[in-house]
Amino acid sequence: MNKGRCRAAILISGSGTNLQAFIDRAARGNLDVDLSLVISNRPDAYGLERASHAGIETACVEHGGFTDRESFDRALAARLDEHRPDLIILAGFMRILSPWFVDHYEGRILNIHPALLPAYPGLDTHQRVLEAGDHWHGSTVHFVTEQLDGGPRVLQGRLPVNSEESAAELARRVQAVEHQIYPEAAGWFAGGRLRYRDGCAWLDGDRLDEPIVMDFD
Numbered sequence: 001m002n003k004g005r006c007r008a009a010i011l012i013s014g015s016g017t018n019l020q021a022f023i024d025r026a027a028r029g030n031l032d033v034d035l036s037l038v039i040s041n042r043p044d045a046y047g048l049e050r051a052s053h054a055g056i057e058t059a060c061v062e063h064g065g066f067t068d069r070e071s072f073d074r075a076l077a078a079r080l081d082e083h084r085p086d087l088i089i090l091a092g093f094m095r096i097l098s099p100w101f102v103d104h105y106e107g108r109i110l111n112i113h114p115a116l117l118p119a120y121p122g123l124d125t126h127q128r129v130l131e132a133g134d135h136w137h138g139s140t141v142h143f144v145t146e147q148l149d150g151g152p153r154v155l156q157g158r159l160p161v162n163s164e165e166s167a168a169e170l171a172r173r174v175q176a177v178e179h180q181i182y183p184e185a186a187g188w189f190a191g192g193r194l195r196y197r198d199g200c201a202w203l204d205g206d207r208l209d210e211p212i213v214m215d216f217d
């Protein structure tokens, strides 16, 4: 890691409410991470506007212009590496990353996924939780490996499911949880408390065989 504060780049594809949570924490002086760059793969991602308003440099690398996944990822990495990021924060970045990209930033990519992994990897998690009649749902911060939504889990925010609610309402509640847990976990990394080693997540020197769980209403 570079000397000094942790330099982070955030990758987005859409609205960027998680990005906003990082911006808001930074504005309150409550984030040990320097948000140096936001990149979207979609030019119309609202998160780019959020970043610009906050004075963060933005870029767009459109995936449509590349013939294969790794070519796109190499172009993305070229932009990222200009900023020498210590940490890559995936915040609603809806692209599967190539093995090359994951290896290039090994142990330095965090993702947030809207489910209590290993349950419900992939898409439409809220609808699937409601259809299954689950009592608990939430979100997981994890290190990114080649396995989709399968890297070592760090922190989960858990909340009870209300069987009467719609998938949209449940999604809104889960996102509110994400806005709490993602800056928290990134802060652990920035402070040197959280690391990836030997394929595992380590917090304060202890291997996390299970993620830390925070309960919400």
Ligand code: GAR
Pocket: 012, 013, 014, 015, 016, 017, 018, 019, 047, 091, 092, 093, 094, 112, 113, 114, 122, 139, 175, 178
């Ligand atoms: C978040 O809920 C995040 O968990 C999810 O996309 C949303 C982005 O929202 N990510 C994934 O589904 C990745 N598999 P945001 O743009 O408002 O932060």
